[in-house]
Structures are given as structure tokens and as C-alpha cells.
Amino acid sequence: MNTEALIKKIENQISSFETKVDVTEYGIVQAIGDGIARVSGLANCKASEMIEFENGAIGVALNLEEDTVGIIVLGDYLSIKEGDKAKRTGEILSIPVGNDIIGRVVDPLAKPIDGKGGIKTDTNQLMERVAPGVMTREPVSVPMQTGIKVIDALVPVGRGQRELIIGDRQTCKTAIAIDTILNQKGQNMKCVYVAIGQKKSKVMRAVKALEEAGAMDYTTVVLAGASDSSSLQYIAPYAGVAIAEYFLDKGEDVLVVYDDLTKHAAAYREISLLLRRPPGREAYPGDVFYLHSRLLERACRLNEENGGGSITALPIIETQGGDVSAYIPTNVISITDGQIFLESGLFNKGIRPAINVGLSVSRVGGAAQTKAMKKTAGPMKLGLAQYRELESFAQFGSDLDPQTKAALDHGSKSIELLKQDQFSPIEMTKQVGSIYALNNDLLKDIDITKVAEWEKSFYSFLDASKSAVLEEIKKGWTKEAEASLREAIVEFNDTFSA
């Protein structure tokens, strides 16, 4: 646009600008402390309405009481004084969102905190929105590849699913989420990573890993760190899903990671106690279930008439001493469509990702699994269950029948094959190749210590000389595809053994 046109546009805006007396309702701050303000007046204030304080800080009305309104302050509350004015804005809590938010690190109010300048936005997205209704939804049927063999094979996740990642501290819960984001490159998926109550250094490490892998081209990070107020931590996941819904409304597929909801529940407990809401079990307020259910219900897959987009949610929960029967873990387990259970025992044994296959489940992901993966990985879960049973017997006696020995050998090789390094997601077609080899006794001559080496070389072999086979598997699982894959494995095994 040239300067003259710009000047004309500004003149038009000025001439069409109407001057009128602006009427706003205000209240007086009666008490302020720990990020919670009690304001008298504001008789017509709505629930979740944004309130502006004299120092420019924004708050959200959470408790509408007889004489006062309980407000959580989303910013600097230290300079708010008793007697200050608090104005109604008439707007329900929302954040500005636009396409440019991709690749940025923002706070829960969508303000950039990565030092890369402002973000051009084109709409305001409500933080609290009712989840899509039944008639607008479609069953989960499209896979969301995580690139992690054990997940894609045994606990598959579909687009629009809510799959919980649960485990003790230091069991690589975040690593699974980050690997999943890395694997979305070229999969036509936007990603939102919401860090709640995390150390900022840890989040910056994750952002750096995403940047290095080029994953920030399709990812937004929402950060409410451990040093941020509990009010900001409380709204962070809702900000994340609001950003996701912006892309959902455009018919796109989005993956949202909530890391983690244990800290989110703790932040909400803090706010609720400060607002003097009655405490319940473990001092959480009565509506802590609704806190997470209304968030996770917003994950969905819409039908074609409604745009056909999807939001896949990967909430993370941290357990204490592997106890999944605590209050928040049981709540979130019951809300989600399955869980990936990580065990510190497995982690310490060197089985990484430390996923307990017996306790992990995906209730709807099976329908979204590709035919190739379903056919090849189908017998694996049963084989691993048998292996776990036989493993305990094997400790007592050395005289085992050949069948048991074979089952043990197969099980231990399965475990070895399912091991995977961090930041190294594997394409679905290659996963199918290695799992097919395992389940069709094509690894029986490979020593267990050589399985990792075999796998690595096999993938290189496929890339170098059998890309046509990979393409064939990608198109579908046919007899011809199976035959070519078998042929490729046999050919590779000959060279590998030699």
C-alpha cells in the first residue's frame, strides 16, 4: 500500500470515528492478596468476565457473591491497593489468536514471551467454550502417528482422541509428548504444547529441541511456569485449547499436550482455597472433576459438515510412587480414552520408553490404526503378556521345553525391539517392517544383543534400496505388499548375518 492510500485510510478511520460518552460499571477493591481480589460493587458483573484494575492488570470474576466479587488477577497484583477502582470490560475471558501464533512461545494471555516481537492476530477466541455436541462429531478413525513403536503398535492414538500419559517423576512423560510433536512434521498437523507449573529451564530445553528439529514451524508453546501465579497456571490449558480451536474452526487437525494436569489441579486448589470455596477430598474443591472434564471434552473430531478438523489431547499426569488410585489420576483416567502408563522400574531396567504394556490401553485408537500395523502388531500384545508370565517361571528352572524357550526368546526380542531413543521417531512403514520381521520369526537367527543394530541397519537398507516397498505399505496392506516386505527382510538378513 502506498503512503497516499495509507493516509486516506487513516483519514477515513478518523472521520468515521464516533465520539460518545463511554459508560462503564466499576467497583472498589475491598481486599487483595495472593493474586485474589475482593471487589464490592460490580452488581451486573458476569461469571468469567474480564475486569480491568487501575494499574492496567486484568482479572477474571470467578466468585459472584452477595456483596462482593472474587477476582483472580492475571498479572501484577502487588501494585493493586485497597480502594482502587476495578472496571468491568463486558467481555468474557478471551485471547487474541491468529495464524502468526504458530512458532511462538506465549503466556496464557497469548502475549509473546520469546522476544520475537508482537503477534498479528485476527480474532478473539473464548477461553471457555462449550465442547462440540454429539451431532457435530465423527468417530475417531484417522491415526495420529507418534513415531514411537510401542505406542503406534500397542496403544495407538487416533486424531480426536484423548490419551493420558501417566507415570512417576523422571519417567520421560514429557519426552513422549515432545517426540510425538516431532513426528507430526509433514503430517498436516498443528501442535500446541502447554507447560503448566514447569521449570522454565526445562521448557526452554524442550523449545530448543523442537526448534532444532524444525518442529516449531507448526507448534505453539503456551507457558505458565512455576514462578507464574496460580491464576495464570489455572487458565493456561484453556488458553492452549482456545488456540487449538482457532485452527479447528478452519478445519485443521491439532495436537494439544497438557504438561501437566497434576500441577493444574494444584493451582486450581490454591485459587479455590483463597476464594474460600469449601475444600473436599485432598483439599481439592468439589468441581475439580469438571475442571478437567470440560477441558478434555473439547478434544474432538468434527464431521465434514462442521469442517472435519480435530483436536487430539495428550494430557500428562504425574503419580506419586506409581499410585494411580489417587484422586486426580483416577479422575483423568476416567475422562480420557485410554492411558500410556510409564513405570520407573522399567525405566531403571533400561527399557525406554518405560511403557507398561499391560496397564496401558487405548480405548478407541484401534479403529484408527492402519491395516498394515493392525495385521503385523496384532499378536504382539498377547505374546508380551505370555512372556511376562513365563518370565517369572524361567527364574526357577533351567529345564524348559522348547516351546517355552521359544516364547521367552520371542518376548525378550520384542522388548528389545520396542526400545527407542529419545528424539528419534520412526515412520509407520518402517515400524511395520521391523515388527513384521519379529512376529514372523524372521529375527530368530539374530542374537538378542544384535537386535538394536539389526533394526538400525534394516531401516537404512529400506531407505537405500527398498523405498518402493515402503511406498507399497503406505498405500495399504495387500498380499503383494506383504510378500515384497518378507522378501526384503530375507534379503537383508542374508547380508546382515554375513
Place this chain on the structure above:
Amino acid sequence: MINSRTLAHTVLKLSEQQDAENRIDAFFSYLSENNLTGLLPQMLDHVLRLQAQSSERETLHIHSRYNLNEEEISSIRKVTGAIEAEVSTHVDESVIGGFSATYNDHIYDGSLAHQLVTLKNVLTR
């Protein structure tokens, strides 16, 4: 838990009701029966503060760049609906032009400063 703030709110509500005198007497008897008379000094502070806030709320405060004449004040009264309220005028340079008034829990902002901020928001949106 009963605290001095709750008691102050209660006594003010009682004072607005019919038969206020008897009700307030009953209120004081309740305090002495329940050993709550120790809260009376704090309660009085709250009552005075709430009363000051209430009269503040019912006063029409006008902020303008210069002293307003009777005609201008009367038109502001009409805009705000504060026909019979007490008026307190303040000269405030930050207003730049026009006026800003507060009355009965509402801010009536017709100041040039506010309009410039609104225009800035329109232009930078």
C-alpha cells in the same frame, strides 16, 4: 466465622429495614449473649468506611480540564442521571478535554484522553 466486617454489613442492612430500632437492639443483645462485644470497635470502623464509600458512590464526581459552569454541570447531570446528587468537581489536566464522571458505581468517560486511546486501539487493531 463471624467477623467485624460481616457484623458491619449486617447492622447496616438492619438499619435500612422497617422497625430498625428494635432490630438493632436485638442485634446488640445477640452480640453480648455471644461474647462478641469485643468486635464492636472494629465493626464501627467498618461501618464508617462503608458509609463513606456509600456517600462517595452517591456523589457525582466530575473531572475536567478546567472549571465547569452551571450549564455544563447540569448537562452532565442529565447524562449521568444524577439529577439531585451532590456534585464534586475536580480540575484534572490528564483529561485533556471533555469530562470524566463517576456516579453510582459507573464511570462516564467523555474525555478527550479516553477517546484518543479508543482511536489508537481502532487504528492499531
